[in-house]
Amino acid sequence: MTSVRKEKYGKINRDKVLGFTWDNKEYFGYEGDSLASALLANNIKIVGRSFKYHRPRGVMSCGVEESGALVTIGSGSKADPNVRATTQELYSGLIAKGQNAFPNVNYDFGGINNYLSRFFAAGFYYKTFMGLPPFEWGKGTGIWMIFEKIIRKAAGMGKASREPDPDNYEHANDFCDLLVVGSGPAGIAAAQEAVNKKLDVILIEQDSLLGGNNLSEAEFDASLLQNQLESSGIRVMSRTTAFGVYDNTVVGALERVTDHIPNPNSKLPRQRFWTIRAKHIILASGALERHVAFNNNDIPGVMTVNASRHYLNRYGILTGNNIVITTNNDSVYQTALELQEAGSKVTILDSRKNINLDLPKEIDVHLNTLPFSINGRKKIEGLDVCKATDKNNKNTIICDQVLISGGWSPIVNLVSHRGIKPIWNQENLCFVPGDIKENITVVGSAKGIWNKNDCVKSGLVGANEAMNTLGIHKKEISFPSVGGWLNPIDTLFEVKSNKFPSKSFVDFQHDVTAEDVRLAHREGFISVEHLKRYTTLGMANDQGKMGNIIGLSLMAEQLDKTIPEVGTTVFRPPYTPVPIGALTGRNVGKHFRPLRVTPMHQWNIDHGAKMIEVGLYQRPWYYPKKNETLSDSYIRETTIVRKTVGICDVTSLGKIAIQGPDATELVNRIYTNPFAKLPIGKARYGIMLRDDGMVMDDGTSWRLGENEYFMTTSTAAAAKVMSWLEELLQTRWTDLKVNVTSVSEQWAGTSIAGPKSRDVLNECVLDSNEISNQNLPFMGVLQTKLKDGTPCRVVRISFSGELAYEMYIESDYAHGMMDILWESAKKYDGCLYGLEALGALRVEKGHVTAAELDGRVTIDDAGLGKMASTKKSYIGSAMRKRGVLNADDREMLVGFFPINEKETFNAGTIVCEKNNIQGQGIGRITSVTHSPELGHWIGIGYVNGGLDSWKDVTLVGADPVRNKQMEIKVVSPHMIDPEGKRMYA
Amino acid sequence: MNGALVPIQNCTVDMIRIKCPYCGERDHSEFTYGGDASIKYPALDASESEWTKAIFFRENIRGMQKETWHHTNGCRLWLEVERSTITHEIKSVKACHPQIEKITKHK
Numbered sequence A: 001m002t003s004v005r006k007e008k009y010g011k012i013n014r015d016k017v018l019g020f021t022w023d024n025k026e027y028f029g030y031e032g033d034s035l036a037s038a039l040l041a042n043n044i045k046i047v048g049r050s051f052k053y054h055r056p057r058g059v060m061s062c063g064v065e066e067s068g069a070l071v072t073i074g075s076g077s078k079a080d081p082n083v084r085a086t087t088q089e090l091y092s093g094l095i096a097k098g099q100n101a102f103p104n105v106n107y108d109f110g111g112i113n114n115y116l117s118r119f120f121a122a123g124f125y126y127k128t129f130m131g132l133p134p135f136e137w138g139k140g141t142g143i144w145m146i147f148e149k150i151i152r153k154a155a156g157m158g159k160a161s162r163e164p165d166p167d168n169y170e171h172a173n174d175f176c177d178l179l180v181v182g183s184g185p186a187g188i189a190a191a192q193e194a195v196n197k198k199l200d201v202i203l204i205e206q207d208s209l210l211g212g213n214n215l216s217e218a219e220f221d222a223s224l225l226q227n228q229l230e231s232s233g234i235r236v237m238s239r240t241t242a243f244g245v246y247d248n249t250v251v252g253a254l255e256r257v258t259d260h261i262p263n264p265n266s267k268l269p270r271q272r273f274w275t276i277r278a279k280h281i282i283l284a285s286g287a288l289e290r291h292v293a294f295n296n297n298d299i300p301g302v303m304t305v306n307a308s309r310h311y312l313n314r315y316g317i318l319t320g321n322n323i324v325i326t327t328n329n330d331s332v333y334q335t336a337l338e339l340q341e342a343g344s345k346v347t348i349l350d351s352r353k354n355i356n357l358d359l360p361k362e363i364d365v366h367l368n369t370l371p372f373s374i375n376g377r378k379k380i381e382g383l384d385v386c387k388a389t390d391k392n393n394k395n396t397i398i399c400d401q402v403l404i405s406g407g408w409s410p411i412v413n414l415v416s417h418r419g420i421k422p423i424w425n426q427e428n429l430c431f432v433p434g435d436i437k438e439n440i441t442v443v444g445s446a447k448g449i450w451n452k453n454d455c456v457k458s459g460l461v462g463a464n465e466a467m468n469t470l471g472i473h474k475k476e477i478s479f480p481s482v483g484g485w486l487n488p489i490d491t492l493f494e495v496k497s498n499k500f501p502s503k504s505f506v507d508f509q510h511d512v513t514a515e516d517v518r519l520a521h522r523e524g525f526i527s528v529e530h531l532k533r534y535t536t537l538g539m540a541n542d543q544g545k546m547g548n549i550i551g552l553s554l555m556a557e558q559l560d561k562t563i564p565e566v567g568t569t570v571f572r573p574p575y576t577p578v579p580i581g582a583l584t585g586r587n588v589g590k591h592f593r594p595l596r597v598t599p600m601h602q603w604n605i606d607h608g609a610k611m612i613e614v615g616l617y618q619r620p621w622y623y624p625k626k627n628e629t630l631s632d633s634y635i636r637e638t639t640i641v642r643k644t645v646g647i648c649d650v651t652s653l654g655k656i657a658i659q660g661p662d663a664t665e666l667v668n669r670i671y672t673n674p675f676a677k678l679p680i681g682k683a684r685y686g687i688m689l690r691d692d693g694m695v696m697d698d699g700t701s702w703r704l705g706e707n708e709y710f711m712t713t714s715t716a717a718a719a720k721v722m723s724w725l726e727e728l729l730q731t732r733w734t735d736l737k738v739n740v741t742s743v744s745e746q747w748a749g750t751s752i753a754g755p756k757s758r759d760v761l762n763e764c765v766l767d768s769n770e771i772s773n774q775n776l777p778f779m780g781v782l783q784t785k786l787k788d789g790t791p792c793r794v795v796r797i798s799f800s801g802e803l804a805y806e807m808y809i810e811s812d813y814a815h816g817m818m819d820i821l822w823e824s825a826k827k828y829d830g831c832l833y834g835l836e837a838l839g840a841l842r843v844e845k846g847h848v849t850a851a852e853l854d855g856r857v858t859i860d861d862a863g864l865g866k867m868a869s870t871k872k873s874y875i876g877s878a879m880r881k882r883g884v885l886n887a888d889d890r891e892m893l894v895g896f897f898p899i900n901e902k903e904t905f906n907a908g909t910i911v912c913e914k915n916n917i918q919g920q921g922i923g924r925i926t927s928v929t930h931s932p933e934l935g936h937w938i939g940i941g942y943v944n945g946g947l948d949s950w951k952d953v954t955l956v957g958a959d960p961v962r963n964k965q966m967e968i969k970v971v972s973p974h975m976i977d978p979e980g981k982r983m984y985a
Numbered sequence B: 001m002n003g004a005l006v007p008i009q010n011c012t013v014d015m016i017r018i019k020c021p022y023c024g025e026r027d028h029s030e031f032t033y034g035g036d037a038s039i040k041y042p043a044l045d046a047s048e049s050e051w052t053k054a055i056f057f058r059e060n061i062r063g064m065q066k067e068t069w070h071h072t073n074g075c076r077l078w079l080e081v082e083r084s085t086i087t088h089e090i091k092s093v094k095a096c097h098p099q100i101e102k103i104t105k106h107k
């Protein structure tokens, strides 16, 4: 094949020369070129290597169905693999590389696979699971373990960059009355008709130029079209692919904003991910020309017939000198004339015995003739042909290019996305869209209409159908009929080869041959869905756009069925690949998820806190001194809290204001324990259950007044509890006069814990005698003022088991509160403590958090059964009495000690009996810590039957993930000060 | 509930967008799905078997279903939405709370 640029042909701008790099060499093209056309203009024949056999491949099409010219664009972090050279616009400085080849696509060591192809037939990958034939067939997966590494290395076209994507992407939304997909003759007719009737119309075109298949015509002028359409009021989106159609006429579209621009403005997104809500959709997505399977039908120089015409009339490139066109239909004759006129010698092989056409006299037409096998390896040297009626009657035609037309396939993909099965049209040998009940109309060749005038007409009719469904008018409509060729198409999907192994490709990119399809059938894979997965037919980048129908026809032949009986695989979005970056849009880096900080975040950092993420929150983890490690630090902090006093930011707890005459009633119904008689100025710890009787959350509620409560929830369940209260009040208990307001952001909270906490507090409040045991007893609430006059709320509550308080203040005053508290705490040799010490303190006391209240436990399991009132009904009170929830062997909260006090263990450890270390064991350790007070590691968690069942029994903590095992014993979860003397002090 | 397919007429709101009676038409990503809105929850002191029926014995409706949605990232109203589980078409939207419904209906 010698491809050359022709004067006077094409729609490119020859005044603007663009330099680009292909496989490290510099070349030139013109503005308006695709990368594929620029490569062809430079007579570059081999542009890729196939997936399995590393066979040389050239440009095979002119659009998204391309299976040969897949290249990598850009380098470093910008490297973008598997780009179709046929749809990549050329720009100045573009860097492209061939892929799946070493050292390059011209000389590729992987080409040896071509000669080992008998080992790489269909299902090769799966067969390695069973052992490698013939050496250890059926002996199992031993060889798989070795082969996996090699296969993984060899598999995959192109290589993704391992660096972060440097580009921006964004999400956008739009709305319209009518969305037209495709700007060919039918699409433009539909859009114009609709905009004339004052509809708000968006026209989407994946190409940079409008025109669709009109672009393959010499006389078509695309340059002014976009302006014309836009000035008529149509909103045109070119370089935009409608990749999916979703519920209720929503279309997903990908706009390539800067992929065609050298050095784009870095503020521009590379691509834009559109969600377009239309009231009606017209799909004018066109049709794709098919190949035919025959031996060596993949040698560089093989192309679809229409592609060659497109390269001539759009890019001014004559793709061959001496061209053979093979066809089974009428669509190729115009192209043949144009190619001959442009200077090529053209021969046509038509598989049909006789046809009623004015055959061009200047072209050599052989009827009743089939392509049999292409000669050549890296380029076409000739074509063996045979008579359709006598395959032994062969001769060779010398040529440098073979153009193939095996018929046309309407692009029914977008309709399929709606779950509408395409219908086989035997007359035209293609699938056409099925019956659509939604506001979607298919027009043009996407509907199987081949004739251009009929396509235009179908566009007009489609627009009128849209106006019917939108209620703009009521018109009788009738679409032009499907088809439109003078002579019927001939059934030709494959010309069987007498060679073994033959190289008759069905799916070019994945190297699936006709023989692979038959092998799959012999091995029992007879459903199309199984065929697809076993042979990987249609699973490459083009998703079967080129090969699916041939594959189906071969399977139908094997099964002795018709194609509609065999059925087709389901097309799913996206129509063409969508980069993950575009799906993600701006939700990257800091925007990946919001970061929540407490009002004293900066204060914590200024005072040396190392932070940790808890949900979305940043919380102080520990406050290291000098060279302290995490464990040095939290052990010191824990010890100081138990000895003097510590201060900890607890703002992340959920806070809800509950107000109204029925506030008490609400609180009493949602907690298991009684709240009806909670006096003003007192708080109570409470457990909430779900409807099904399992624990939802724990927290406290403080009665601030007759009709007002202040509720705290766990950090993890803050949003859930808020929604839950709203649901109850708005859907179930609509008679209750209560209002709930989330005040989590309004109040900053801190805990002051340790024997000296009362002394510290008294120094901080206005009246230094206010915080006494009598004035503020355990669970007492005080609304008072800091010594600088700022109002605050204090509750005497303890999560650490020590004498302890929590203080809440309006968020804006958080720094001031921390300054005052810390100044005082320092005098008592106090410390700031973080989440790790908080955890250690509560594990020592056996207090539960989200790790224990994981949604699978009952209030009894958690050892809090005494908090379930027997005198009132509450949410979950009936369901917690279900039989299974009260079985004796249910898991119960316990503490764990290692038998050998030097040993450590981790949360997640499975508790097992000594001689039965397997499965889920008899329990689990949920939280662990080193206990400074006890001097060894401790844990809490659950064990079936609880402490009573396993007291003094040596059990095993199994940690298979960390490959660890240790002997443990079960103890009471209240490991320190079980009577709570310190707390009540 | 039988699963007969009844064609839905005059559906102006679609699944992808819910017409909140307080905020107007918003994307469904602002909402959180609740559950079957036709469930009548028993009184708190009702028997275990009544609660079991309400919580675990649910219809898997094919067709129009009344369901609750929470406008979590909006006005925080709980809404009762009539939606087809087959086509996602939405027939009606109203506030669950009867008093709020009265106020928002005329908005």
Ligand SMILES: [Zn+2]
Pocket: B020, B021, B022, B023, B024, B071, B074, B075, B076, B077
């Ligand atoms: Zn709302």
